[in-house]
Amino acid sequence: MQEKNNDNFTLKEQRVVNIIEGFIMKFEKNSLLGLSLPAGHKNIKAFICKIYGEQALYTIWNKYAKEVLARVKDSIRKQRMNILNSKKVQSLQNKYPNLNIKDAYIYACLTKKFALSNNDLKEFEGILNIALKNVTPLDRNSQEYKKQKSKPKR
Structure with missing residues (x-):
């Protein structure tokens, strides 16, 4: 059987x-x-x-x-x-009008990496903030790197 x-x-x-x-x-x-x-x-x-x-x-x-x-x-x-x-997804879309937030979040939900919850929306917004930053790594020989290196850690 x-x-x-x-x-x-x-x-x-x-x-x-x-x-x-x-x-x-x-x-x-x-x-x-x-x-x-x-x-x-x-x-x-x-x-x-x-x-x-x-x-x-x-x-x-x-x-x-x-x-x-x-x-x-x-x-x-x-x-x-x-x-x-979702009002939260709509507010994210309004905050980033040049990005296709809605389709990106639908894709994230289809892959089961995110759900339609407050925590997941905050994480998604954090990922967007990181992706949109224009941060370049500091050159080890630059003055800015040496200043950061010499600052005491708290």
Whole structure:
């Protein structure tokens, strides 16, 4: 008897579902970077055909991939709308009008590095501040470096 997980899929079925989810997420991240179009039916079918062959294409498509595509696209859409409607993200966008903060934060959330929380937004703003600083490293022979070096540490 095959083991079943909590989604009523066998372990082999869950592996197929995870592969399809990963492919969809990769396509969505690449679409935010401008490298591809968002994932769609044709992309998924071509991927399944390439990996599992044409005979398994329609079985996998009808049994798993349709539902997975709809579920993942829906969760991405909801997450995107939450970020776009967030007052804190909007204030960050207003603070840095020349940067595309909203898409950058959507990408960060898709990669699961950030969430839509106050702490993560503060960290994201800190990263932006560091990235936008025009700080050049001090030359070891410069007077400024020698002054900083001679200051007593507290």
